[in-house]
Amino acid sequence: MTTPPVRPRDLGFLLHDWLKLDSLLAYPHFQEHSRETVDAMLDIAGRVAADTFLTHYKAADQYQHEPHLVEGQVRILPAIHQALAAFAEIGMFAAPFDAEFGGLQLPQLVYSAAMAQFMAANVATSAYPMLTAGNAKLLVRYANEALVKACALPEIEGRYFGTMCLSEPQAGSSLADIATRAVPDGSDDLGARYRLFGNKMWISGGDQDASANIIHLVLAKVPGPDGKLVAGTQGISLFVVPKVLVEGSEYAGQRNDVVVAGLNHKMGYRGTANCLLNFGEGARHRPGGEAGAVGYRVGGVGQGLPIMFLMMNEARLSVGLGAAMLGYRGYRLAVDYARDRRQGRPLAARGGAPVAIIDHPDVRRLLLAQKAYAEGALALVLYCARLVDEELHGPVEGRGEAASLLGLLTPIAKTWPSEWGLAANDLAIQVHGGYGYTRDFDVEQLYRDNRLNPIHEGTTGIQGLDLMGRKTLRDDGASLAILRHRINATLDRARDLPALADFAHVLDVTWARIGALVAHLKAAGDDAASLAQATPFLSAFGHAVMAWLWLDQAVVASSLPDGGLPDGGDAEEAAFRAGKLAACRFFFETEVPRVDVWLGIVGRRSDLTQTFDPAGF
Amino acid sequence: MTTPPVRPRDLGFLLHDWLKLDSLLAYPHFQEHSRETVDAMLDIAGRVAADTFLTHYKAADQYQHEPHLVEGQVRILPAIHQALAAFAEIGMFAAPFDAEFGGLQLPQLVYSAAMAQFMAANVATSAYPMLTAGNAKLLVRYANEALVKACALPEIEGRYFGTMCLSEPQAGSSLADIATRAVPDGSDDLGARYRLFGNKMWISGGDQDASANIIHLVLAKVPGPDGKLVAGTQGISLFVVPKVLVEGSEYAGQRNDVVVAGLNHKMGYRGTANCLLNFGEGARHRPGGEAGAVGYRVGGVGQGLPIMFLMMNEARLSVGLGAAMLGYRGYRLAVDYARDRRQGRPLAARGGAPVAIIDHPDVRRLLLAQKAYAEGALALVLYCARLVDEELHGPVEGRGEAASLLGLLTPIAKTWPSEWGLAANDLAIQVHGGYGYTRDFDVEQLYRDNRLNPIHEGTTGIQGLDLMGRKTLRDDGASLAILRHRINATLDRARDLPALADFAHVLDVTWARIGALVAHLKAAGDDAASLAQATPFLSAFGHAVMAWLWLDQAVVASSLPDGGLPDGGDAEEAAFRAGKLAACRFFFETEVPRVDVWLGIVGRRSDLTQTFDPAGF
Structure with missing residues (x-):
């Protein structure tokens, strides 16, 4: 029998006993669901996570399996393709979306608990669907019907993956300084069309060969009448830029002018291809015979940043969840190791046989700290996921309160799991002693993976x-x-x-x-x-x-x-x-x-x- | 001109202004030295560290350059050989030893300040001479003249390297439980001879191809009359076990029965070959035609642990020094990066041009913390190095006080730099943002390297x-x-x-x-x-x-x-x-x-x- 990456009782306590999922399921929006359908979803998510995500955790980290470029196309480990196909198969891409878009209309709380298992098993592979869900959510909320049909629906089916393209090499945290230009280029069935020119850095999933297409959401600035870009964040607009132009575009089927200029080689999270993307180079791909990446505006000119924040806030909660689960998995591995490993004896038993190290007070201290950090972090992120459900689908009179509290807690839900989940991983290594410092054990990789989380998404x-x-x-x-x-x-x-x-x-x-x-x-x-x-x-x-x-x-x-x-x-x-x-x-x-x-x-x-x-x- | 890995003023302040090196040089033992000879040594150490150690820091970390086994022999990166030859050339192996053993008779304080530069440049390569010095120091203090001549003197010349073999796979921190047996085997010109049988884990420099021979110092237990090993640490004796038997041995020139059973693949410190060694397998090498690793006892039966503590305490200070220098180098890199990188602007200057990130208060906080941790850690370890000089060569009436204080501070000098030097490296990554998480910058490697230090040597x-x-x-x-x-x-x-x-x-x-x-x-x-x-x-x-x-x-x-x-x-x-x-x-x-x-x-x-x-x- 497959052991799920997260103990069912850990999730059950948080969802049912603590966060009272039943009261969420009583909302009309979730009327198709019951405790049984939820538990079935969590159960199958745990099994697929164990059988397809965990199984390539180590392999995807290895030097020879890192994402690499072959003739301009990023190749990722085939096991990642297979895992994401299994993820799509059980409906995980569709899980958080409304039925009208082909979704399962599950509460965010349940979706997050399911994602927790995939992230515990393999955080780098989980990044692809995490970004895809955030991308599609933004589209179904803000894009026109044609874009939703052409871009979001295939994402919800798991056929296309999505990215968020914000940072530029010269402007990581400082979006006011982005320099990507979006020049008006008429319109077609997908709406107001632009040509984009610029470079985007740190794009997770910026290219890969696991999905049929990639939907980039790109922040760029539309030049004013003087040809200059508006200074500051108020000049930012948002564009949908598919890797291959989609149905409804005048250039449908043509390869867009987006190329991978380089791959970042990271300390961890290696299964997630992280790219420098050039938009509008005009050298290799010229849709309609012209240079410039074809993009379609979502929202008004200069209104890009507030819209993008929908995806960014969701990504911040997802970063918190991933960080929590890295901490969680390290904790569980450390508990198992401490139960098995026999060494030393307590002060009162000098001369006796060595005891399991879990019987040393200092080892218990290391484990209790991990438990407090990892399970606490998971509780925090799931609490926020429940607030998302309250905000969107709860009784109308409580929605403002939920939104307000969620806004206050989002920086905590992003940061606390990142900082303390990493601290938990540090302690998991310490419990393993020298073994924990070797690549034979997963705890060193968990630690390297988690070091990203205090950095990205703010x-x-x-x-x-x-x-x-x-x-x-x-x-x-x-x-x-x-x-x-x-x-x-x-x-x-x-x-x-x-x-x-x-x-x-x-x-x-x-x-x-x-x-x-x-x-x-x-x-x-x-x-x-x-x-x-x-x-x-x-x-x-x-x-x-x-x-x-x-x-x-x-x-x-x-x-x-x-x-x-x-x-x-x-x-x-x-x-x-x-x-x-x-x-x-x-x-x-x-x-x-x-x-x-x-x-x-x-x-x-x-x-x-x-x-x-x-x-x- | 070569930039030394440690700023000369940083060392000068600590040695001259703060720790009053002049007063140490006034001790009769150091009468051959002056501020000028000391500064010349530090200067050349800085240049050799920069030119030969720093230059292969990144290369030695790469997957394809890790220590590997070829027909039972560990091969390490040729650049490491060359660096250690340069290290020997300037007399660094000989620096801390008395003139009677061919040493330069420099104060430990000066030797440590010189080593600080090599460790800042490349901590993994520095591990070989660090262990060799500790090994030879133990020998010149406790071994007989024949062993000193055959083993220690070539180490002081830098021709042989040394190891310390304490841990076993089943007993890392718990030396009471070691099971390596040392069976009496007569004697020869090197003294009481034994045959050793057992496995030793985590042996840094346990094998390599950079030195002509390797001198292992091995803890093992001599069976009692009933053939059983004495329980607890009081049963532990210490043995010199050369890889190739040395002059004075009945088996001089023969390959000893010590084989590499495996290499540990670590998160960092990859240039340091870390081995599982089997003693007395009897399969591949049989000195004198018999199984058993030939070893010579140092000190009395059952007196191994207190003697070994001489080397262990020195190793603990060295770990502290290495950890401090990893933190130090990350700090200097972060300062340089923060001065160059322009991004964002202060609250009061919205709309202006981006400023260097060193002008953001939170970045200065990250840098001040690194400075406090890294320079503080270096100060602590150098303070302890001065205590070593006071204990061994200071006015007789102060020696007991120095020894006592050194004993109290040793666990701090090992741990504080390890924990907070690592914290400094964490902050150095944070200053670099996403770039710091890539292998294009050294800070991620410094962080991985430093993660070892809270683990090894206790x-x-x-x-x-x-x-x-x-x-x-x-x-x-x-x-x-x-x-x-x-x-x-x-x-x-x-x-x-x-x-x-x-x-x-x-x-x-x-x-x-x-x-x-x-x-x-x-x-x-x-x-x-x-x-x-x-x-x-x-x-x-x-x-x-x-x-x-x-x-x-x-x-x-x-x-x-x-x-x-x-x-x-x-x-x-x-x-x-x-x-x-x-x-x-x-x-x-x-x-x-x-x-x-x-x-x-x-x-x-x-x-x-x-x-x-x-x-x-």
């Missing part, structure tokens, strides 16, 4: 600026109030549970401090001085959110009924719940105290980084 | 147990008192400097807390409960030591005379000193607050890791 520094600037200092405080309200609901329940009452008090005090700090920063003015502390603010906020989520999970684990429980006998279930309580306790004992350190740093607003003359470096 | 967990157990709870407090005495001397000077007086107060309070905590733990008893917190204790202690060293450096940087300064004009020197003060301030503002968190964790002695049933993982 670095940790960028997320900090987003959280502190846009979501806090320039916000009216409504989203923070919503968060505080939900935290208070947890506190009310936790205070009645003797094992958790102390933690509830600590959490209450912590959030009171954050509230006071935010008020202090707003009153102090000089946002530049505050924003210089954006990263420690993000760290503090993230840990405080995680403390809340762990306390909330502990409340639920403490309050479950004793009988009729899924997955195994009573002893196993009792141990599972004890594990949740232990992770909560670990988090409050050893992680929450860090919050005050970060808050202190933010509150003091040292001018060191602003005033220091870099000649001293 | 994991961080093992170092914590050493610091808290042997060096604190089971110590009479004398070494801690010596440390506190030296800290007080720093405080006395810092209190008179207005910019540093506040930090002095914080440091005083921090060490008072540590003193109180140690007293509390000793009074509380139940060492197992305390030792369960050994790692956070090590973290707290390490940061508190580093805070002292940064304050001490800041005192010196503030107190240097204004005129007649080396290396560049006044502006450059002023910026250099301002950098030291900024790193000190950064450390006190953002790092020292962590100490209370760790001390709090230790003081509470939570029973979670001891009582938690691992079924809950």
Whole structure:
């Protein structure tokens, strides 16, 4: 029997016991689904992930199997093709889409839980469908009917894959400076047509040979009447640029003027082809006999960035999910290793036989930390996935609240799993000792893979600026109030549970401090001085959110009924719940105290980084 | 002109201004040396490191250049041979040895500063001479004259290389459980002879084709009269086992019964061949026609471990030095990148041209942290190197104090650079953004290389147990008192400097807390409960030591005379000193607050890791 990459009880606890999936399934939008159809989907996702994604995890990392160029075309490992075909076969590409587009209309929460298994098995291969889903979602929401039919529907079937083309070699985090030009070129059945000229860097899935076509979503600037590009982000528009022009285009069937200028050779995530793409070189491919990549505008001129943020925000949650699952898989491997490996003995048993290293307190510390980081990160991202469902399909009166809270939590859901999932992978290596440093064990690859996550889709520094600037200092405080309200609901329940009452008090005090700090920063003015502390603010906020989520999970684990429980006998279930309580306790004992350190740093607003003359470096 | 891997002013400040090398050179043992000979050695070491070690740093990491087996013999990249020949040529193998053994009789402090440059350039290639020096030092101290002549002298010339063979596949950190047998086999001109049978794992330089011979130092157990091995570490003896038997052996010139059973394929440090060695297989090589690796005992039966600790303690300092230099090189690369790369603009300058990213406060934060970690780690290890000189060659009345303090600081000097040098490399990648995640830039390799350092020569967990157990709870407090005495001397000077007086107060309070905590733990008893917190204790202690060293450096940087300064004009020197003060301030503002968190964790002695049933993982 296939062992799924994520323990079913881990997902079941989060979805059913904690996030009350049943109440989501009661929304009219999800009426075709039931707990049974959901569990069946999760079950088959786990099996396909184990049988097709996990099986090439190591192979796709190997030097000789990295994506490579053959006559201008990127080739990726055939096992990746096969895995993605299996992924399409079980309907995973279609899972999150509405039935009108051929989708299964599953809740985002369920889709995310299914994706969690693929990401745990193979995060690099999962990047292709992850980007494809985000791409198609943007199209079905903002593109015209012809583009949806020609581009999005084949993505939902899993025949075409999608990309997002934002960064340029000279402008990674700074989209205001992108220089790709989009010159008007009339129109055809697909809408307003342009010719694009420019270079796009770090394009995951920018080319590959696994899908019949590739739909690029490209940010570019339309020149003004003077031929110049508008400075800043307000000049950015969004274009659909298929690799091969699609039905409805005047140039349908022709190869577009998009070429791979190079492949990035990365520390990890090697199965994901990451490309430098040139648009409009005019050398190799000239649709209609002319240079310029043919693209179709989505949304108004200059409105590209807000539209792109739909995909970017989804990608940020996906990065968080992937990072969580890398941490999760390392944790499970470390637990297994620590149970098997016998070495040393406790202080009290000198002279006895060596014990399993899981019996050493310091190894348990390493494992508890991983559990708190990895399972906590997964809980956070799934919580956000539920907010997506609440925002789009929940009772109308709650949608604004869900959207507001989701906006506040997105930088946390991107960053916290990335930073602490990586920390978990570091500890998984440590549990393995020297073996963990060799390529014979997966933990070193998990660590290398996860190192990408604090970088792409907005670095940790960028997320900090987003959280502190846009979501806090320039916000009216409504989203923070919503968060505080939900935290208070947890506190009310936790205070009645003797094992958790102390933690509830600590959490209450912590959030009171954050509230006071935010008020202090707003009153102090000089946002530049505050924003210089954006990263420690993000760290503090993230840990405080995680403390809340762990306390909330502990409340639920403490309050479950004793009988009729899924997955195994009573002893196993009792141990599972004890594990949740232990992770909560670990988090409050050893992680929450860090919050005050970060808050202190933010509150003091040292001018060191602003005033220091870099000649001293 | 060659740019040395370490800026001369960085070494000069530490050696001359801070650690007062002149006062070491006044010891009779070092009377042949002067500041001029020392600076000449450091200068040529920097050039050879840049010209021969740095030049193959990337190549030796590549898949196709990894150490590999050809007919039982490990082959390493020819560039490594050439680099080590150049290293021998300038006398670096001989540098730390006494003149009577053909050495240059340089202070350990100077040797370490020279090695720092090789390690910054190429840590994997530096591992060969690092192990060779430790090996030869043990021999000249403990082995008989014949062994010294036959084995150590060729190592000091750089013709033979050395290894240390401790770990076995089933016993990494737990030497009590080693199972390699050493059976008495008479004696010859090299002394008491044995035949060894067993497997040794993780042997760096265990085989290679760069040296004429390899001298293995092997821990093994001599069977008792009943044929059984003595349990525990007291059964361990130490043996010299040359790859090819040396002059004085009955089997001189014959290939010993030591074979490479496998090579470990590592995440980093790939230029260092890391082997599983089989001793006494009897299949391929049979010296004298019999199975068994021929070895010569050093020290008494059962006295192997304390003797081996001479080499192990030196190796621990070397690991700390290598980790510091990996962090250092990443820091310098990140500074260069941040000065060149233009992207984004500060809040106050929206609409202007993009600025160098070094002008963003968050990037400066990443750089200041790297500076504090990397330069701090280097300072710590060089401080310990000076203690080695004080212990061996200083005024007799101070030797005990130096030895005692060195013992206390060794676990810190091994661990702090490993943990925080790695953290620095993580931040160096972050400064580079997506580029830092590609193999086109060295920072990703530095990060992979440094991940080994918290593992080998005793994991961080093992170092914590050493610091808290042997060096604190089971110590009479004398070494801690010596440390506190030296800290007080720093405080006395810092209190008179207005910019540093506040930090002095914080440091005083921090060490008072540590003193109180140690007293509390000793009074509380139940060492197992305390030792369960050994790692956070090590973290707290390490940061508190580093805070002292940064304050001490800041005192010196503030107190240097204004005129007649080396290396560049006044502006450059002023910026250099301002950098030291900024790193000190950064450390006190953002790092020292962590100490209370760790001390709090230790003081509470939570029973979670001891009582938690691992079924809950």
